[in-house]
Amino acid sequence: MGLIGKGRHDSNEKGQISESAIITRFLQHGYVVLMPYGSSQRYDLVIEDADGQFWRIQCKSAWIDEDGTVLKFDTANHNVTGKKRDWRHYRGQCDYFALYSAELNKVYLIPVDEVGATRAHLRLIPPKNKNQYGYRMASNYEL
Numbered sequence: 001m002g003l004i005g006k007g008r009h010d011s012n013e014k015g016q017i018s019e020s021a022i023i024t025r026f027l028q029h030g031y032v033v034l035m036p037y038g039s040s041q042r043y044d045l046v047i048e049d050a051d052g053q054f055w056r057i058q059c060k061s062a063w064i065d066e067d068g069t070v071l072k073f074d075t076a077n078h079n080v081t082g083k084k085r086d087w088r089h090y091r092g093q094c095d096y097f098a099l100y101s102a103e104l105n106k107v108y109l110i111p112v113d114e115v116g117a118t119r120a121h122l123r124l125i126p127p128k129n130k131n132q133y134g135y136r137m138a139s140n141y142e143l
Helices: 011-028
Strands: 032-034 046-048 054-064 069-072 076-081 084-089 095-099 106-113 120-125
Touching: 011 032, 011 046, 011 054, 011 095, 069 095, 076 095, 106 120
Parallel strands: 054 095
Antiparallel strands: 032 046, 046 054, 054 069, 069 120, 076 084, 095 106
């Protein structure tokens, strides 16, 4: 009897896979990784750098857009109260987003203050119009 996985993943499973990949990448780079007890924090983990400084990390799953040029991710989550769905951003509540792209099997680390308050993207290839300003290349944030 062989082991066979379930195949498709729901959003919680995708989040767990992303978080595991991100933790693994941090450990491979020599960071100390700490996880808060419980689930009431607005960050998923804390890393300690070589200087002994601590950074709050919010893990996110990223996806590639339809034309394959942009890596997208949410920079907020929904706070659902009855029928009302409010976006809650992470500014002031964590220091970095750590993104995992399952399609690319890569992790990216981007400061929370460098992106918008609900959704952001990183370019996989430069824009066709040769615009040199106003975009972030994913390769500059790869961990």
